[in-house]
Amino acid sequence: MAxxxxxxxxxxxxxALVKNICEILEIPLGKSFxxxxxxxxIRMEIGENVRGADVFVIQTGAAPVNDNLMELLVMIDAxxxxxxxxxxxxxxxxxxxxxxxxxxxxxPITARLVADLITRVGADRIxxxxxxxxxxxxxxxxxxxxxxxxxxxxxxxxxxFHEDLVIVSPDAGGVPRxxxxxxxxxSGLAMIDKRRTDPNKAEALNIIGEVDGKTAVxxxxxxxxxxxxxxxxxxxxxxxAKEVFAAATHAVLSGPAVERIQNSALKNLIVTDxxxxxxxxxxxxxxxxxxxxxxxxxxxxxxxxxxxxxxxxILH
Numbered sequence: 001m002a003x004x005x006x007x008x009x010x011x012x013x014x015x016a017l018v019k020n021i022c023e024i025l026e027i028p029l030g031k032s033f034x035x036x037x038x039x040x041x042i043r044m045e046i047g048e049n050v051r052g053a054d055v056f057v058i059q060t061g062a063a064p065v066n067d068n069l070m071e072l073l074v075m076i077d078a079x080x081x082x083x084x085x086x087x088x089x090x091x092x093x094x095x096x097x098x099x100x101x102x103x104x105x106x107x108p109i110t111a112r113l114v115a116d117l118i119t120r121v122g123a124d125r126i127x128x129x130x131x132x133x134x135x136x137x138x139x140x141x142x143x144x145x146x147x148x149x150x151x152x153x154x155x156x157x158x159x160x161f162h163e164d165l166v167i168v169s170p171d172a173g174g175v176p177r178x179x180x181x182x183x184x185x186x187s188g189l190a191m192i193d194k195r196r197t198d199p200n201k202a203e204a205l206n207i208i209g210e211v212d213g214k215t216a217v218x219x220x221x222x223x224x225x226x227x228x229x230x231x232x233x234x235x236x237x238x239x240x241a242k243e244v245f246a247a248a249t250h251a252v253l254s255g256p257a258v259e260r261i262q263n264s265a266l267k268n269l270i271v272t273d274x275x276x277x278x279x280x281x282x283x284x285x286x287x288x289x290x291x292x293x294x295x296x297x298x299x300x301x302x303x304x305x306x307x308x309x310x311x312x313x314i315l316h
Contacts, residue, residue: 006303007050009079011059011071014276017092018058020292025300030055034071042067044074051083054303057123058295061095062275063254069095069114073121080122088125088302089118090295092274093222093250097132115139127298129274129291130221130249133173145308147298149249149272150180152289156270157217157247158185164242166190166214170232178219188214192232212240222250223269226257230264243267250274251286261285 009030010018022029031047057079059072072089079087099110111133118126119142126140129147137144166188169178175191182189190209216236223229223246233244244266251271253261258278261269262285271277272291282288294311301308 007053008056013060013062013068017273021296024293024296042070042074044078046078050079052085055079055084055087056090056299058090060092065095076121076123086124089123090127092129094128094131100133100136111136112139153247156289164214166211166216168216168218170218170220207239211236216241216244218246220248222252223248224252225255226260230260233264233266
């Protein structure tokens with residue numbers, strides 16, 4: 001079957017990011033309709049011919065998560081049933097990634113369930129960014145391109161922070177990421193000894209590393225309710241840090257997160273636009289850098305059958 005040009009479709013999860021990606025690719029967004037029936041069921045219709053096309057479906061795991069996930073599945077199914085040559089699911093934020101293992105009896109591995117749903121419905125390839133756990137790539141039986149936000153966040157940090165800098169990992173799992181940043185920046189490295197009591201609840205107990213008199217930058221893959229971030233900020237200041245900043249890939253910012261950040265001692269939080277941000281939210285303590293160019297380049301390289309390994313990250 002002959003492969004025609006690239007086509008990009010999207011659901012309703014993050015229209016601003018999709019618009020920027022299409023502008024960089026210099027192609028129009030594919031015609032489609034994603035709505036609901038009166039009882040809440042997802043209604044989907046592809047509005048143009050995709051037979052033999054290389055289709056990219058962009059849909060991030062934003063709230064309402066279940067609706068957006070279902071939109072993604074239904075859109076992939078619609079494209080496959082319309083004889084698309086290849087369908088790539090572009091998920092800037094992979095939802096349900098925090099449930100990636102059985103850490104206690106009688107709990108699901110929902111990250112694997114979502115992977116099964118996406119592949120069984122017909123996705124031929126997955127593009128995402130900063131998976132919460134790298135092993136999630138192994139849940140798929142199709143290629144997974146896990147892009148890294150370091151190519152976006154590192155230049156920002158390098159430009160805005162210089163002397164007496166210490167990079168802080170919020171937990172043991174984030175140490176490799178923080179160590180890579182610290183090595184490139186020739187800065188100090190510290191880790192927060194964090195004990196999680198419940199989901200979305202954690203208590204920062206101790207700081208491993210020297211932070212006294214330094215500017216601390218906390219690195220994380222996501223900020224959800226911001227409870228851990230605020231607690232970590234207070235702990236670092238108590239240990240003598242001059243100022244505390246933070247950088248995270250995915251701005252989930254659920255519940256009281258924005259209010260907590262605005263009322264905290266945190267100077268600034270730098271995030272990407274993998275998740276939609278409310279209008280005006282980036283005018284205060286929260287700063288946003290765009291991931292559109294990175295995703296656009298990944299889409300272009302995949303379509304052209306070029307390597308995308310150079311896009312993965314700049315640090316490791």
